[in-house]
Amino acid sequence: MSTVRVRFFASYAELAGCETTAVEVSLPATVRDVVRRVREQLPGTRALPERPLAAVNLRHVKLDAPVGDGDEVALLPPLAGG
Amino acid sequence: MTHLTRVPISIDDLIRAVGGPERGGTCVFLGTVRDAPADGGVTGIEYSGYDTMADAELDRILAEAGKRWPESRIAVRHRLGLVETEEASIAIAAAAPHRTDAFDACRYVIEAVKQRLPIWKKELRADGSALWVDPHGRPAVVGPPAPPV
Numbered sequence: 001m002s003t004v005r006v007r008f009f010a011s012y013a014e015l016a017g018c019e020t021t022a023v024e025v026s027l028p029a030t031v032r033d034v035v036r037r038v039r040e041q042l043p044g045t046r047a048l049p050e051r052p053l054a055a056v057n058l059r060h061v062k063l064d065a066p067v068g069d070g071d072e073v074a075l076l077p078p079l080a081g082g
Numbered sequence: 083m084t085h086l087t088r089v090p091i092s093i094d095d096l097i098r099a100v101g102g103p104e105r106g107g108t109c110v111f112l113g114t115v116r117d118a119p120a121d122g123g124v125t126g127i128e129y130s131g132y133d134t135m136a137d138a139e140l141d142r143i144l145a146e147a148g149k150r151w152p153e154s155r156i157a158v159r160h161r162l163g164l165v166e167t168e169e170a171s172i173a174i175a176a177a178a179p180h181r182t183d184a185f186d187a188c189r190y191v192i193e194a195v196k197q198r199l200p201i202w203k204k205e206l207r208a209d210g211s212a213l214w215v216d217p218h219g220r221p222a223v224v225g226p227p228a229p230p231v
Contacts, residue, residue, distance in 0.1 A: 010202035010204070055132070058139075081201030
C-alpha cells in the first residue's frame, strides 16, 4: 500500500471537513482510485461531483492519471481565478 | 518569485517590471471586483487559492507566453484574501516592441488564468452573507446532495 496526501480547497474543504487527509491505495493506482478512497473515508465528500477537477504534484491531471507513493493529489472546485 | 499578493497591487511596479527601451507597447489588464446590485450588493470577494500550484501555474503560463512572443516581457499579480469592490484582484502587464504582440500576450495570459488558475472566490454580500461563487459569479453548485447514510 502507498500513501497519498489529498488536499481540499474552498467549498470542497467545507464538504470534507478538513483541508488535507491521507489515503492508502495499492499501486498501480490512479487519481480516480484516490477519489474513491476519499469518498469512503470522508462522507462529506460524497457530495463532490462525480468527476472533480484534480491535480497531482501541482499540475492539472485527468482522473486516469497515475499516482505514486508520496504524491500530493488536490481536488479542485471549479476554478474562479482572475 | 511569487505572483500572489495579499496587499493592493501596484500597477506602477508591474509596468516598471516589463518596461525597457526596446519595447514600445505596453498593455495592462486589470480585473476588478464588481458590485452586483441585483444580488443585493457585493462589498468584496475573499480570494483563496492553492498557493503553490497557482504560483507554479502562473510560471508555466508566463513561460508559454514568452515562447509565443519571445520579444515580450510579461508580469502578473493575483490578490489573495479580501479584495473590496472596485479593487483589482488581478493585474497583467505585457510589453513588446509593438502593440499587437503586447495586446495578444496580455490576452493570452488572462484567458489562461481563467482556465487554469486554482483560485476560488467567496462573495461577501451587503447583507452580511457570504457564498462561494463559480467563475461566472453565480452561486457555486458543489454537487448532488449526499446520499443518506
